[in-house]
Structure formats: C-alpha cells, structure tokens
Amino acid sequence: MSVEPGSFAQRLGLTAGDEILSVNGHPVPDELALKFHLAEEEVVLEVRKNGGSVKTVDVHLSPGRPLGVMVEDFRTLTCNNACMFCFVDQLPRGVRRSLRLKDDDYRLSFLHGNYITLTNVSDRELDRIIRQALSPLYVSVHATEPGLRTRILGRRRPDNLDHKIRKLVQGGIRLHTQIVLMPGVNDGQNLERTVSELYSDYPGVNSIAIVPVGLSEHGEPRQVCTPVTPAYCREVIAQVEPWQRKFRSERQRTFVYLADEFYLQGGVELPDAAHYDDFAQVEDGVGMVRRFLDDFEGGLKSRSVGKLPLDGTLVTGKLFRAVLAESVRLLNERFGFKLRVVASENLFLGRSITVAGLLAGRDIRDALVGGDPGDFVLFPQEALSRTEGVFIDDRTPEDIAAEIRRPVIPGGRTVHEFLALLFERLR
Template sequence: MKNTNSSPTHTGLTIECVLPDSIAAELEIKAGDRLLAISGKPVRDIIDYTYLSTETELTLEIVKMNGEEWEMAVERGEGEPLGLILPTPVPKRCGNTCVFCFVHQLPRGMRSPLYVKDEDYRLSFLYGNYVTLANITSSDLARIKEQRLSPLYVSVHATETAVRETLLGNTAIKPLLPIMEELASAGISMHTQVVLCPGLNDGAVLERTVADMVALHPRVASLAVVPVGLTRHRKGLPLIEPVTSAYADEFITHWQARALDIADRLGEPFLYLADEFYIKAGREFPPLETYGDLPQLENGVGMVPLFLEEGKEVLAAAESSSPLTVTVVTGESAYSCLSLFLVELGKITGVTFRTIAVANRLFGESVTVAGLVAGRDILAALADLDLGDLVLIPDVMIKEGEGVFLDDLTIDELEESLQVRTVVVESTPAGIYGALAGR
C-alpha cells in the first residue's frame, strides 16, 4: 500500500457503501472514499467498475476522505466480489422533443424527478431503459463494443430518417440504421420498440421499419409495437390521433398474422404487439407461448397472458381461507382480467373480493394502465364505499422503495384516509393470494 498526497481535485466515484467482511472492508476502504482507477484504468461509472474488476489480481487507486491517495494490490478468488457499492450514473439528458413524449404531457405540481428526460445508453444496459441513440457519439459506440454492453434497448419509432426526425422533433440526428448495423456487426444484442402514432409512423412506414429490424435479426432480438399514450395535458403540442378500438382491431388483424409469419421465417417470436391493443379492441390474446421468453414484458407486452396463465396455477393450488372482504384496486385496462380471476379465487377461498377500476383523473380518461394511477384518484374512487377488511394496492402504482404514488401521496397517508388496512402487493395472482394469509 502506498500513501501519497493527493492532487487538489479528483475524478472517480464516491463509494456509497462497503459490504461487511468483504475484501474492501479488510483493506479499510470506507464509504465516502473515492475510487479513482482499477489497474491503471480510470473508473467513470459502475459499468467501468464491473468491467475492470473481473480479474483476480487488481490494483486499486483510492482517495481517502482526508485527501490521502492509496494504491492497493488485491488478490482474490475467482468471482469473489470486492464489496464496493457505487452510485448509479447521473443520466444524460435527452435533447429530443418527441411529439409523443410523456414528460411533455405531465401536469404541473408533480415531484421534480418526473420531469427529467434521460437518454443514456448506460441506463439502457443497466436497467433496460429505452433510448433513441440520438445523442450517441463515436466514443460511446467504441465503449459499447469494447465493454460488450449488451443487450441495449432502442426506441426505433421509424427507420426512415425524415419520419424519425419528425417524431423525435430533432433534425440534428444521425440516421439510425448505420448505428444499429455497427452495433449488430460487433455482436451487440438489441431489443427495440416503436411507439405507434396513427398517421405518422404506421402503414408503409411501419412496414419498412419492421423489415429493417427483421434484417438485423438475430442481433435485433425483438421488436415491440406499443400504442401512443396521450394525456389531457397536451396544450401547445402537435395533434396526434389516438389509437381507437376500431384502429386497434384492424391493426391486430393485419399485424398479428404478420408476426406469426415472421416468427416462422426466423424460427422464433420476434414482433410483439402490446397488450393495450388487445384490451382496446376487446380481442382475445394470443397463447402465451407466442410471446417467447417475454423479452418485452416490462414494455407492457405479454403481461395479461402471463397473468392469465399464472392465475390458473394459483387457482389450482388455492385453499379455503378465513372469511374476509377484500377491495382490490387496479387501472381500467386490467379490470376485466383481474376481476375474472378474483371471482374464481373467491369461490375457492371464501373471500369476498371487490375489484375497483380507478378512473385516471390526473392524466385523463385515455390513460388506463395501473402504473399511472395517482393516490388521490384512488381516494376519489374509494370514497363512501364499504372497503371491507383489507385494501390491496398493486406495486406498479408505487415508486419502488419509497412508498409514494405519482402525486406524492404516501401509502401510509392513503391508509389513514381510508381507515382500512392497506397493503401493497406484487401485481401477480400469487401476490394477491399471498396477501390473504399475510404472506
């Protein structure tokens, strides 16, 4: 170990936590120290840390909180973690002004992080965030290829440059296909999406986009088409036609058959239509097996078919329970699927379920997904109702780890207002059934 006087300023990352009994703890590294480099390579973010710390013999350069610079040689067993917890990268801001951007459609008065638009390939790799690659640089591409940052999640929207520029509200972007071709040639896998705006990127434009993505298979592993989400707060924004029930029905008729043809040609599912199309059209969902390994689940693709399949398993294993009256809250789009499951679960368990679809007053009636339901809208929907013994709130309505809704109402404040025990549950059949026994 070498101690030297540090320079006045340091780069690197501030260490948030050191795991007990870890290598870092034995080396007396502390939270608040800064990790400068590993084996001579600068550490810019947690991705560098993960990439550079794979060797069994390492040299760590640390700046202590008192300004001392330590250099430490480390030998460890294969796969033995160093024990450092580092911060999430600060997201790069998005420079696009997409005509369908949900951030631009938010009402005033919500918590400030909701108004931040990020566009960062690092968060795409780490967390599956979708990015347009509009701000990607040559050095970014070089890093992605060198560190094998795969898979990435890419918002394609349209491969025709002029249409894409219109959708992104940005004429200073490079053509997307050459970038994706470069990544594909380097072995980088990508999952892609199209936010469908009727009259803008459907029809022949979508046909070309799908063909371009198919041509990049298998490096482009999946393509999801999701309908544009429009709130009632679009003042001053370009006019976008909504996806109506009739449009969704016609869209499914054409593209579900195309998706099956493409899957036959490629030997695996590739093109996926978001659940919302089927809900809007009132159409039956395709079998769960047509969704492959559910690569677009977090994008609202396959959630309902998965729920239905898991519901069958839960019902087969369910047992009689203590008599309870339970109110289950959901969004309007999930109401039909959820209520049918709860009717059957009630027959087996003896529990009386009441399913409440919450109308979205915050964003407008066209926004029907459970994940965008606000706490005060729940209060309005449940006012003056006999809620029984227990209220169940799906976890998708709550910010993870913080217990707050989109409008900053907390789950504790909701429970206090309702005067009924209120529990956040996993948004699955097993999560609901488990809540009956306090599991």
C-alpha cells in the same frame, strides 16, 4: 466512495472518500466500469486519497472475492430530444419529482431495462458498450426512416440510428426495440418499413414491442397526436398478424409483439403464452395479461378448496378491470370470498389513460369513497414507485388508508405474490 468494514479494500488501506481513478490503466467513470475491470485477478488501482495524493495499489483478487467498495451513484444521462409524444412533457403539476427526470442513459437500459433513443451515445460510448458487453439494451426506435424519426424525436438532423444499431449488433449486443405507434404518423407503410428493417438485423435486434401512444390532458402544443380507438387497434392487429406468422415460420419466434392494450381496447382475444416466446418485453406491457391469466390458473390449482371469510376491494385501471373481475369471480366462487373489483378513472392525467400503473393516489381514493371497501384494499403494485413508495401524484398508501380508514396494500408484482397476500389476510 465508501469502504465496507472488514473488506479486502479496507485491509489494502482504502478509506471512505478515496477515489479510484483507474484499474489497470483503464478509467472508471462509474460503477459498471469498475466492476468490469475488477473481473481480472491481477489489477493495479490508481487511487486518489481523500487528502489529495495519488497512490498505486497492487491487488490480487481471488475469483468471487469482492473488493468491498461502493462508489457514488453515477450522474444520469438525460434526454436531448423533444419527442412529439413525450409523456414527461404531458405530466401535470404535483407529480413525484423523479418522474420529471428524462433519463436516456445506456447504463440504466442495461441495469433496469429503461428504453433509450441512442441519440446521445457517441462512437466512443458504443465501443464501451461492446467492450463491456452491456447487453441486452432497450432502444426506442419509433421509425427507421431517418426523416420521420427525426420529426418524431423533435431533432434538427438525423441521428444515424442505422449505424449505431449495426455497430452494436455486430459487436454482439442484443437489442430489444420499441415503437410507440401514433395514428397517421408512423403507422401503415411506415410501420411496415420499420419492422422490416429491424428484422434484417435479427437476431441482434431480438424483438420489437409496438405500444399505442399515451395521451394525457396536459400535453404541450407540439404534442398533437390522434388518440388510439378500438377500431384502430383492430386495424393494427390485422396488419401485424401476417408478419408474426411469417417470422414464426422463418425464425420460430414471433419477433414483433403488440402491447396488451391493443387486444384489450380492440376487444380481440389475447394470444396464448407461446406467442410471447420468452416474454422479453413484458415490462413494456407486452404479454403481461397473458402471464397473469396463466399464472392465476396455476395458482388456483395449488390452493386447497374451502369456504373462507375474506372481504375486501381490489382497485385497478379501466383497461384491466374485466380481466381482474373474472379472476375475482373465480376466487369468490371457489373460496367463498367477498371480493369486489373497482376500476379507478384516471382524472389526474386524463380519462384516456386507462392503465393501472399510472393511477394516482387521489384517483384510487375517489374510487373508494362512498362505497364499502370491506376490510382492506389492494391496489396495483406497479402504480407505486419502486424507490420512493409513492404514487404518481406523490401520495402514499398510508395517506389513502388514513382517509378511508382501511388498510391499503400493494397487490404484489406477480400472481404468486398477489394470491399470497390474499390468503395471508386469513391468518
């Protein structure tokens, strides 16, 4: 661990390289456990000094006063499944290294909203989740029928999901769940059963996101899934809408939500904002477009009217192109901008991958070559790794900028950031 200069920990004699073994007799395997047990005012630390000796330190922590230590990142728990749709196994060579990590870690689910299967979580770890109130968690269910879930996850035997969900829910943990929908596999009556059984655990199971399976051109032989079509999207919407009306009538909450892709690909109008309640599943592509449209409308109202010189290109995926193009039309009309929208085809993963967040740097570059991008290029922020600053193919915005000789800028994670970036170009 490291110790912050001038911190309480330093005054207690803790130094870099020491290891906190326990707090009040409780083992602390990672930073989450350490923070949980340090919430008490009176604590006893068992510390292994850098030299190897073990000592006990009595600590009185005032409310809001941190100890001032930083522990090493915990070792990520990885996935032990072989899912028939696993996107990591569909990635080509040349992707950024972090994408090769198949994390399935309940701590990352709590901290960052990562989806987990719970297949590698023991009863002891379930007890820890409940004891430390690691809530909410995000769980990939796909199917509640044990045999079907086992087949989808590529396991030899059922993983007792029902027991785990019930234990967590009864322990006060909120769960947001996900179903990756595969035509002919877990849809139809199987989907109805899954939704019904998860609804029986409401409000502990607080929401379900149904997302269409994503298929690249690099899948393994075991990953034989039928692609989702516009007609199929409309069928799914027609099946799910009566359940949504029922749940809103009974619970005043939609509960089960369809990813935006179903509506966009199916050519069906998006629901209004109230349909998405608290937008709990927005990071899974549920309600993201509705939020963009509503925030964009509100953002335009806050901008003064006037004709302003702004010439640039906005790059997006094929799925979002029509939505963004209409918004850009309004910007051009109101402010006299000369903005254009370019849809980048995903040749790196495959043409069937149409979401903006999976665009490769080379595909963005190829979409711009041969045309006039204007003075700058904005691309979807979600296509860039938060930690590494690179696209899925390990290229950087600077790489593209050097090739097209224009600034290549991430477009922000919110509409407010997006509009701010545009108007800052005028300064």
